[in-house]
Amino acid sequence: MNKTPEQKWKESIISYRKNCQKILAISKSIRYAGVINEYGRTLTGIITSGIKPILKPEDAKNEFFIVSNLITLRHAQAKAFGSLDHVVLQHKKAIIVCIPDGNVVYYVSLNQGIKSLDDTIRKIKNLL
Numbered sequence: 001m002n003k004t005p006e007q008k009w010k011e012s013i014i015s016y017r018k019n020c021q022k023i024l025a026i027s028k029s030i031r032y033a034g035v036i037n038e039y040g041r042t043l044t045g046i047i048t049s050g051i052k053p054i055l056k057p058e059d060a061k062n063e064f065f066i067v068s069n070l071i072t073l074r075h076a077q078a079k080a081f082g083s084l085d086h087v088v089l090q091h092k093k094a095i096i097v098c099i100p101d102g103n104v105v106y107y108v109s110l111n112q113g114i115k116s117l118d119d120t121i122r123k124i125k126n127l128l
Contacts, residue, residue: 040065
């Protein structure tokens with residue numbers, strides 16, 4: 001029996017959510033793991049329990065829209081530079097790692113004091 005588009009959609013969201021749960025399990029320094037589409041819409045996202053979000057909901061929507069635009073615009077340069085592996089945005093309060101995966105982007109927020117950022121990024125990519 002063929003799956004309906006709705007069933008395929010629900011399965012992909014469940015898969016993204018499971019990946020976010022696995023990402024959060026990598027390190028206690030991970031604050032948030034989410035998946036956004038090419039329009040900046042949140043498909044799923046999980047905040048580590050006990051963590052106060054840095055962004056208000058409206059600010060988060062704007063942030064995801066900006067990131068989705070950045071990733072989409074970078075696709076145009078893929079022929080020159082090769083495909084985009086990941087983006088790291090370092091702020092005073094948090095580090096943001098964006099990892100494209102097909103038509104979506106995994107958006108991961110980490111505490112500034114994380115010990116091995118490169119190792120954490122590698123572990124995240126190995127899950128996807």
